[in-house]
Amino acid sequence: MNTIKTLISAALLAMMSLSALATDLKVGDMAPDFTLQATNGKTYQLSHFKGRQAVILAWYPMANTRGCTIECLSLVKDGALIRQFDVSYFMASVDPLADNLDFAKKTKADFPMLSDPSKETAKAYDVLNLFRVASRVTFYIDKAGRIAKIDDDINPKTAAQDIAATLKSLGMTPRP
DSSP states (O other): OHHHHHHHHHHHHHHHTSOOSOOSOOTTSBOOOOEEEETTSOEEEGGGGTTTOEEEEEEOSOTTSHHHHHHHHHHHHTHHHHTTBSEEEEEEESSOHHHHHHHHHHHTOOSOEEEOTTOHHHHHTTOBOTTSSBOSEEEEEOTTSBEEEEEOOOOGGGHHHHHHHHHHHTTOOBOO
């Protein structure tokens, strides 16, 4: 019985981290605006960045789970690689803010983690999966507010390095 529970739990966790099978959003589309609370006590609105700075929005399934912790720790450890570019970057989930606050504290996250408990923004970005959590998908949004890239092939261990490499390949502006 214990083995069956373990197998079911492992299967559920694996399926939760599966990328979205398809999205209605495409490269070149305007990114859906959002207003979300963050773990640093601020509220962020995508439209505030328009014309000012590119935005990286890295959706993850659930706070305090193995893969999400690995991804977050990558962004903590190698975040300097991302900060070389003129971008703001966020991890986002449909977790309540309290869960993300706990997660940010445990991982010592030095960047804002956004909470979308209403799931409206996750729906707008078409990342909500069968388990009603976000799939692991990263959106690269340029200064004009357009989607420059949608990455659904995320390696949690190298997330920060991969984001920095993508920013370079997209020709994103280095930080002044």
